Amino acid sequence: MAPSTRCVSVFQLSLLAGFALGLQITSPGGISIDKPSGGSVSLDCQFVLASGDSGPLDIEWSLVAPDNQENDQVVIMYSGDRTYEDYNPLMKGRVHFNSADPKNGDASISLTGLKSSDSGTYQCKVKKAPGIDNRKMILRVLVRPAKPRCHIEGPAEEGKDVVLKCTTSDGSQPLKYTWEKTSGSKTLPASAVLDPAGGTVIVKNASSSASGTYHCVVANSVGSEECTLQLNVAPPQNTAGIAAAVIISILLILIIIAIILFCLWRARNKKKYEKEICNEIREDVPPPTSRASMARSFTVGSQRSSLGSMSPSNIPEFHIKSQYGKVPLSEEFERPPSHNPAPPPPRCPGWLGPTSAAWAASPS
Structure with missing residues (x-):
C-alpha cells in the first residue's frame, strides 16, 4: 500500500472515531405519530454526550416549515441552564420539557391540548460543542369522528332500490364506514352494495325480508362512533287509488x-228585489182627500133633504154600490178619526215618507 493511501485511511478512521465518540441522539427518527385532538403527546429525544463535548448545552425543538422558502418555527428551547417556552404563541402553556433538568440526557417534550394546527414535522436538535445531532418525527393530530346520522333516502318500498346513508359532520380522513344488520338473519341482504368510503348501502330490488335494524360504525385511526336505524320495507302504494281520491277531493x-257562490248570488238578488219594491211604494199616488173634509162641505139641511128624497126603493142598484158611495151620516162626521183607523200601508225598513204619514192619518 502506498504511503498516500495509508494517510487517507488513517484520516477517515479518525473522523469516524470522532463522530462515534461525539454527542448522539439515541431516540429513533423518521417516525409518524397519530393522536386525537384534545389529547396529549410525548415527543421523545434521548441523547448521550461524548467526553470531548465540553461546550454549553443547547436544546432546540422546532416545527419544520413545509416550504423551504420559510423559516422553521421554534417551539421550545433550553440554553444556558434555562428553559424558554414562549416562542410559539399558539402553544403557550401547552408545551414543556419532560425532565426538570434536560442536560441529564432527556430532551423529550410533552404537548397537551392537541389541535389540528399542531400537526407537522418536529425536529429535536441537541448541541454541545463540538458535538451536535438532530432527529425529526411527524405528528398528525386527528379529529375523532363526530356522532353519525343514519337515515333512509327515498321511499322504502318493495321492488325499489332502498338507500341507507351514514354521515358524520366531523372527523379526520380517512374515514371508514361499516354496516351490519342486527336483527333477523343479522346479515346484509344479498343484493346490498356497500360503499365503505361513502357510508352508503344500496339494497337493490328490496323485499320485505330486508326489513330490520341496521347498525353503522364510522372510524378513523383515533376513534369511532356509531348509529342505528329501523328499515321497514312496505308494499308498493296504490297510485290509482290515490289519484282517484285526489280527484274526488x-x-x-x-x-x-x-x-257558496250560488247562495251569495241569490242573497244579492233578493236584496235587490226588496229594494225595488220599496222604490215602487215611494212612487205611489198621493192619498185621497179625507172624508171628514168632504163631509163638511154638506150642510145639515141639504143632508136631510137628500136623504129624504133617496130611498132604497127608488134606487134599485143601491145594494151593489160600494160603501164609498154612501153619504156619511152626521154621526160619522163627528166621529174622531182614531175610531176608524186605516190599515197602515206596507213600509220599507228604515223609511217613512210624507205619503205614508198621510195614509196613516186618514180615517176609513
Whole structure:
C-alpha cells in the first residue's frame, strides 16, 4: 500500500472515531405519530454526550416549515441552564420539557391540548460543542369522528332500490364506514352494495325480508362512533287509488265553492228585489182627500133633504154600490178619526215618507 493511501485511511478512521465518540441522539427518527385532538403527546429525544463535548448545552425543538422558502418555527428551547417556552404563541402553556433538568440526557417534550394546527414535522436538535445531532418525527393530530346520522333516502318500498346513508359532520380522513344488520338473519341482504368510503348501502330490488335494524360504525385511526336505524320495507302504494281520491277531493271542493257562490248570488238578488219594491211604494199616488173634509162641505139641511128624497126603493142598484158611495151620516162626521183607523200601508225598513204619514192619518 502506498504511503498516500495509508494517510487517507488513517484520516477517515479518525473522523469516524470522532463522530462515534461525539454527542448522539439515541431516540429513533423518521417516525409518524397519530393522536386525537384534545389529547396529549410525548415527543421523545434521548441523547448521550461524548467526553470531548465540553461546550454549553443547547436544546432546540422546532416545527419544520413545509416550504423551504420559510423559516422553521421554534417551539421550545433550553440554553444556558434555562428553559424558554414562549416562542410559539399558539402553544403557550401547552408545551414543556419532560425532565426538570434536560442536560441529564432527556430532551423529550410533552404537548397537551392537541389541535389540528399542531400537526407537522418536529425536529429535536441537541448541541454541545463540538458535538451536535438532530432527529425529526411527524405528528398528525386527528379529529375523532363526530356522532353519525343514519337515515333512509327515498321511499322504502318493495321492488325499489332502498338507500341507507351514514354521515358524520366531523372527523379526520380517512374515514371508514361499516354496516351490519342486527336483527333477523343479522346479515346484509344479498343484493346490498356497500360503499365503505361513502357510508352508503344500496339494497337493490328490496323485499320485505330486508326489513330490520341496521347498525353503522364510522372510524378513523383515533376513534369511532356509531348509529342505528329501523328499515321497514312496505308494499308498493296504490297510485290509482290515490289519484282517484285526489280527484274526488278536488271535485268536492269545487262543488262547495259553487254552492257558496250560488247562495251569495241569490242573497244579492233578493236584496235587490226588496229594494225595488220599496222604490215602487215611494212612487205611489198621493192619498185621497179625507172624508171628514168632504163631509163638511154638506150642510145639515141639504143632508136631510137628500136623504129624504133617496130611498132604497127608488134606487134599485143601491145594494151593489160600494160603501164609498154612501153619504156619511152626521154621526160619522163627528166621529174622531182614531175610531176608524186605516190599515197602515206596507213600509220599507228604515223609511217613512210624507205619503205614508198621510195614509196613516186618514180615517176609513
